[in-house]
Amino acid sequence: MKLLLIVCALLALAIAARSQAVPAGTVPRETYEALNRIDEAFDQNLKGWTRERYTPFQPSSGLAEKWQRNGRYVRLFISKVSTATAEFYSDKYSGERLDGIGDAAKMMGYNGDVSFRHGDFGVSISSAVHLDLWSKEANGIDQAEAKATSRLIACFVNLALDGKLTKDWPHRQKPILERPCERELLFRGLIGEEIMKQYTGNRW
Secondary structure, three states, X not given: OXXXXXXXXXXXXXXXXXXXXXXXXXXXXXXXHHHHHHHHHHHHHOOOOEEXXXXXXXXXXXXXXXXXXXXXXXXEEEEEOOOOOHHHHHOOOOOEEOOOOOOEEEEXXXXXXXXXEEOOEEEEEEEEEOOOOOOOOHHHHHHHHHHHHHHXXXXXXXXXXXXXXXOOOOOOOOOOOOOHHHHHHHHOOOOOHHHHHHHHOOOO
């Protein structure tokens, strides 16, 4: 019995150690570069938000971050897409198809988690919203807001991966804000004022 307890304790320690550190060289360099593009867009646009990179359940599979602002919590996961999983994003038999986000996108689950493919990368967005409401309808409102948040953040990340939400992008040559979700990013204040000035010739 004592030996069994020791084995269980060692196993628990091994699992905990694995969850604390990402093994070196297991995540492709391109994935780090893609997440760095997203982080650059985050820093230049999402004022009042905080972000924190954390170790996902399977550290070697990809990279993960947690974003937060005023009771809105977003978890983002990005990884390279294998040929075996590429079809998942366009599978018409699971989830609700979302147009205008990446090469193929879908919304699934109670809180409207969004998964989309952008070139060689797969991105997953999940959100939770906790509003300080006392009405019986509060849970339903939280759920609707979580779905809206996931959809908008997915739209934001898609543009960020294209490099369209940073100061270095030639905005006037190829304007965004053509798709409904992109215009909603502007109305919801998810595109920074400094970036918008470049779209509008400093008339913003």
